[in-house]
Amino acid sequence: MQYIGRAIGAFFKKADMLLLLLCIIATIFGIVAISSATRVEGSTRYVMVQSVALVLGIAVYVLFTLVDVDIIAERRELLLIFSLLFIGCLKFWGISGETGNRSWLDIPLLPINVQPAEVCKIFFIIILAKMMSVSQNRLSSPLTVGKLGGLTILFFLLIIYASSDLGVALIYLFIFLVMAFVGGVNIIWFLMGFGALVVAAPILFAIMRDDQKDRIMMIFDPSIDPTGQGVRWQTNLSLRAITNGGLSGQGLYNGTMVKSSSIPAQHTDFIFSAIAEELGILGCVAVLLLLTAIVVRCLHVGVKSGNYMNRIICVGIASMLVFQIIINVGVCLGLLPVIGLTLPFISYGGSSIFTMFMAMGVVSGIHMRPAPDANARYIRPRLA
DSSP: HHHHHHHHHHHHHHOOHHHHHHHHHHHHHHHHHHHHHTTTOOOOHHHHHHHHHHHHHHHHHHHHHHHHHHHHHHHHHHHHHHHHHHHHHHHHHBBBBTTSSOOOOOOTTTTOBBOHHHHHHHHHHHHHHHHHHHHHGEEEHHHHHHHHHHHHHHHHHHHHHHHOOOOHHHHHHHHHHHHHHHTTHHHHHHHHHHHHHHHHHHHHHTSSHHHHHHHHHHHTTTTTTTTTTTHHHHHHHHHHHHHHHHTTSSSSOOOOHHHTSTTTTTTTTTTTHHHHHHHHHHHHHHHHHHHHHHHHHHHHHHHHHOOOOHHHHHHHHHHHHHHHHHHHHHHHHHHOOOOOOOOOTTOOHHHHHHHHHHHHHHHHHHHOOOOOOOTTTTOOOOOO
16 A cells, blocks of 8 residues: 555656646547537437546556556567457457447456557557667668568558458558657668559559549549549538538537538547537637647657657657547548548547557656666766
């Protein structure tokens, strides 16, 4: 009990309370938006799930703040095995959500369904950062780049195979690219990768289903689904809701399309559109500013940390948030094809909230333990 008391005391003294406050505000904002978006269906269940997830999220934030991330990273082999098995379970026991992907596990005694690929994003970032830290002096060698790229491809393909969730799989790829770039991998590797993608793009496009091709091409070709009853259906309804909102919106719980549940997935993937109709452009800007503040705080903690691995972890977590925000908002605005990614802290999803608070707990733990690099501790002797 005495140890627990000291740990809690250390948390309140040294944890990143500003980051925690921002996350709680964003989640509560999301709960209010969800309660409006699900009112027709009966919002009580959705609000309860999200509220329980918030409480669990705060608890896991405290836990990951108190546990040194370096101790977790030292067990990277165990983390890797656990992550691969956890994601692999989806192939046999995964249940489908509204998107049709087998992305969730219904674990007995847990109040929320768990999305393994969501949770394992944090472990992936820690594993990748530790590998980069160990190989920091030879980061651009073919062997190191091959290991980092191979790990990313392994996660990417496993998620596609086990759950068919391309959206989440793409997050892993984006995280890898940002962490590798910021970590110091030579730009030549990125140019080579881009060249390989250009060569492979026609082949990948050719093996896609027709509906997948149409989702991409509709952004550039207005002749695709001109009636708006096919691949443009979701996008058109989203844009109509955003237009309805104008500058200040129709008022919370008063959105015309929100009240009639006309917006597809208006409490999950298209919650940004629901917020736009009810709170207008001003409400959307408030959401984006709040999420931007969380991203900036993560980067600030990383910059202030004197440890290479910790910096890269913070960059990886910030990139995860940025990718999801850009994709979600881009889809709602019709600028990107519909993929199916939630808006961090705002969209409905207990597993997503839990994962976000876990990630923020890791950042808070880094804030709690600033440590100088080994190189930073070396003082060059004064020349005579």
